[in-house]
Amino acid sequence: MAHKSDIEIARAAQKRPIQEIGAKLGIxxxxxxxxxxxxxxxxQEFIDSxxxxxxxxxxxVTAINPTPAGEGKTTTTVGLGDGLNAIGKKAAICIREASxxxxxxxxxxxxxxxxxxxxPMEEMNLHFTGDFHAITSAHNLLAAMIDNHIYWGNALGIDERRVMWRRVLDMNDRALRDVVTSLGGVANGFPRQTxxxxxxxxxxxxILCLSKNLADLEAxxxxxxxxxxxxxxxxxxxDIGAAGAMTVLLKDAMQPNLVQTLENNPAFVHGGPFANIAHGCNSLIATQTALKLADYVVTEAGFGADLGAEKFMNIKxxxxGLAPSVVVVVATVRAMKMNGGVAKADLGAENVDAVKAGCPNLxxxxENxxxxxxxxxxxxxxxxxxxDAEVQAVMDYVAGHGSEAILCKHWAEGSAGVIEFATRVxxxxxxxxxxxxxxYDDDLGLFEKIETIAKRIYRADEVLADKKIRDQLRAWEEAGYGNLPVCMAKTQYSFSTDPNLRGAPTGHSVPVRExxxxxxxxxxxxxxxxxxxMPGLPSKPAAMTIGLNDAGEIEGLF
Known part of the structure; x- marks a missing residue:
C-alpha cells in the first residue's frame, strides 16, 4: 500500500450525510x-431529553510526555472508537476542537x-463551526466594556492598575504578550499595561467547556x-453588565458539534482548552451527552498524563460527576528512544537499550x-x-508495572489494526x-493542592512561591474560593518545569510565577x-507550507 498523507486519506473519505451519523446515536x-x-x-432540547x-x-486516552517524535493520542482515540464499533459495541468519541x-x-x-x-479534517482544523471565533468575540466584548466603563466615569471605582481581564486572539503572537493600550490622548481613554x-x-x-446549559453559562x-x-x-x-450579551454570542457555540470518523462512526468535537496552560479537555456537555447515547465513550485529554489526565480527573x-472506567496511556517506541537519549535523526535504527532507558517516563x-x-x-x-525486539521491550516493561501494553496498528489499518486492543479495553x-x-479533597488549602500535584504527579521536592503569591492564595481562601481545584500551567515536555528534563526526574522544584x-x-x-x-510561532511556522493547490484543495494541513 503506497503511503498517502493524512490529508490525501481524509480527502478520499466516503463520508455519510451527518443525519445518518446522528441516527446511529438516535438523534x-x-x-x-x-x-x-x-x-x-x-x-439543547435533545440533550435535555x-x-x-x-x-x-x-x-x-492520555499519553506520555510529548516528544518531537510524535505520540498519536488523537489518532489512538479515533482508532479505539472505530475499533469498539468494529467489534459490535456502540461507541462514540469526544475530542477537542483545534486552535x-x-x-x-x-x-x-x-x-x-x-x-x-x-x-472533515480541513474544516475542523480551520474555522469549523465558528465556536472559537464566538469565544474570542465574547471575551473581547467584555474587555471593551470594562475599558468603556472606566472611560465614562468609572462608577464602579475600578482601580485601573488592577484590571485582571486581558484580551485574547486564536493565534500564536508573541508580540501581543505585553502591550500598552489607549495611547493617543483623551479620546482613547486612559493608557494602561495589559x-x-x-x-x-x-x-x-x-466556562463553555464546564457549563451544563445556557443558564449555567450565563451565571x-x-x-x-x-x-x-x-x-x-x-x-x-x-457588574459591568456584559454576561447577557456574551451569552448571546455563545448561544450556538454552546451546542456540541457532531462529525464522523473515516469509518463513519460518530464523533463529538467541542471545546478546546490547551492542557499546558488551561484544563485540556473537551466540553463537559459533549462528554455527558455522548455518555447518554453510547455504551462506550472514548475521550482524550491533552499532552502527557501529568497535565491532561490530571486535570481531567481533578477538574472535569x-x-x-464523571468517573472513567479505564485509562489508555499512549506510547511509541520512537518516543521511548527519545526519552532514552536518541536524537530524532537516529530514531529509525533499532536500539533496544535506548527504549529501555526511556521507559521510566511511561x-x-x-503509576500516576x-x-x-x-x-x-x-x-x-x-x-x-x-x-519486534523494541516493541517487546516496552511490553515487558509495562508488565513489570502491573499493566499490559498492546500493539496498535490503527494508523495504517484503521479499526482492523486495533481489534485486540479494543476487545481488551x-x-x-x-x-x-x-x-x-x-x-485531593475540595477543602484542602489552595497551596496544599498545588503541593499535592507537584509532589504526587511531578515528583518534585518542593513548590517555590514567594510571599506575594502565598498571600494572594490566602486572600482568595478568605473570600470563599478555597474549595476550588487548581489548574497547573507548565511545560508539557517534562514532569518538571524544565522542558529539557526528559525521562522521570526527581529532586526538582516547581517555581510558581503567578x-x-x-x-x-x-x-x-x-x-x-x-x-x-500566549505562545509564539517557531522559526519556520507550518503556515509557510499551507496553501491551495491548482484544484482549489488545501495542502499543508496534516
Whole structure:
C-alpha cells in the first residue's frame, strides 16, 4: 500500500450525510443543526431529553510526555472508537476542537492521522463551526466594556492598575504578550499595561467547556472577576453588565458539534482548552451527552498524563460527576528512544537499550494514573520502523508495572489494526474494577493542592512561591474560593518545569510565577516556570507550507 498523507486519506473519505451519523446515536434530524453536509450541532432540547438515561462507560486516552517524535493520542482515540464499533459495541468519541495557533505554528492540524481520523479534517482544523471565533468575540466584548466603563466615569471605582481581564486572539503572537493600550490622548481613554492570551487559555473557553446549559453559562460568565477597586474589592462581569450579551454570542457555540470518523462512526468535537496552560479537555456537555447515547465513550485529554489526565480527573470529573472506567496511556517506541537519549535523526535504527532507558517516563505516568484508582492499558502506537525486539521491550516493561501494553496498528489499518486492543479495553471497562477518586479533597488549602500535584504527579521536592503569591492564595481562601481545584500551567515536555528534563526526574522544584483566579470557570490557574499563556510561532511556522493547490484543495494541513 503506497503511503498517502493524512490529508490525501481524509480527502478520499466516503463520508455519510451527518443525519445518518446522528441516527446511529438516535438523534433525529430535527435535532441537528447542520453546518453543510458533514457537520452539525446537537440541540439543547435533545440533550435535555436524554438527561435521565444511564451513562455508558467512559474511557480516557492520555499519553506520555510529548516528544518531537510524535505520540498519536488523537489518532489512538479515533482508532479505539472505530475499533469498539468494529467489534459490535456502540461507541462514540469526544475530542477537542483545534486552535489556529498550533495549526499554523508547529502542528499543522489535530484530527488524528492515517486511517484513524475525524473528518472533515480541513474544516475542523480551520474555522469549523465558528465556536472559537464566538469565544474570542465574547471575551473581547467584555474587555471593551470594562475599558468603556472606566472611560465614562468609572462608577464602579475600578482601580485601573488592577484590571485582571486581558484580551485574547486564536493565534500564536508573541508580540501581543505585553502591550500598552489607549495611547493617543483623551479620546482613547486612559493608557494602561495589559496583554493578550491565546483564545484556548481564555476563562470563557473554560466556562463553555464546564457549563451544563445556557443558564449555567450565563451565571458562570457573571461570576468572572474582571478587576478590583482600590480597596481590593472584586468587580465581576455581571457588574459591568456584559454576561447577557456574551451569552448571546455563545448561544450556538454552546451546542456540541457532531462529525464522523473515516469509518463513519460518530464523533463529538467541542471545546478546546490547551492542557499546558488551561484544563485540556473537551466540553463537559459533549462528554455527558455522548455518555447518554453510547455504551462506550472514548475521550482524550491533552499532552502527557501529568497535565491532561490530571486535570481531567481533578477538574472535569470533579465538576461533572464523571468517573472513567479505564485509562489508555499512549506510547511509541520512537518516543521511548527519545526519552532514552536518541536524537530524532537516529530514531529509525533499532536500539533496544535506548527504549529501555526511556521507559521510566511511561512507568511514571502509569503509576500516576493508577493513583486515581483506575486501571491502565498502554497502547503502543505502531510505526513502520519499530522492530519486534523494541516493541517487546516496552511490553515487558509495562508488565513489570502491573499493566499490559498492546500493539496498535490503527494508523495504517484503521479499526482492523486495533481489534485486540479494543476487545481488551472493553473487557476492562465492563469489569467495573475502577474505584475512581480525585487526588485531593475540595477543602484542602489552595497551596496544599498545588503541593499535592507537584509532589504526587511531578515528583518534585518542593513548590517555590514567594510571599506575594502565598498571600494572594490566602486572600482568595478568605473570600470563599478555597474549595476550588487548581489548574497547573507548565511545560508539557517534562514532569518538571524544565522542558529539557526528559525521562522521570526527581529532586526538582516547581517555581510558581503567578496565580490567576478563574471564579467563573471554578479553578485557580497556577503559572509555573517559563510557560506562556500566549505562545509564539517557531522559526519556520507550518503556515509557510499551507496553501491551495491548482484544484482549489488545501495542502499543508496534516
Amino acid at each position: 433525529g434530524s430535527d435535532h441537528l443543526l447542520p453546518y453543510g453536509h458533514d457537520k452539525a450541532k446537537v440541540s 436524554v438527561a435521565d438515561r444511564p451513562d455508558g462507560k467512559l474511557i480516557l 489556529l495557533g498550533p495549526c499554523f505554528g508547529m502542528k499543522g492540524g489535530a484530527a488524528g492521522g492515517g486511517y484513524a481520523q475525524v473528518v 496583554g493578550f492570551d491565546i483564545t484556548v487559555a481564555s476563562e470563557v473557553m473554560a 458562570r460568565l457573571g461570576d468572572i472577576i474582571v478587576a478590583y477597586t482600590r480597596e481590593r474589592a472584586p468587580i465581576y462581569c455581571r 470529573c470533579r465538576k461533572g 512507568g511514571r505516568h502509569i 494514573v493508577k493513583g486515581f484508582g483506575v486501571p491502565v492499558v498502554v497502547a503502543i502506537n505502531h510505526f513502520v520502523t519499530d522492530t 472493553a473487557e476492562i471497562a465492563d469489569a467495573g474494577i475502577a474505584n475512581f477518586a480525585p487526588l 496565580v490567576r483566579l478563574s471564579a467563573g470557570a471554578g479553578f485557580v490557574v497556577v503559572i509555573c516556570g517559563e510557560i506562556m499563556t
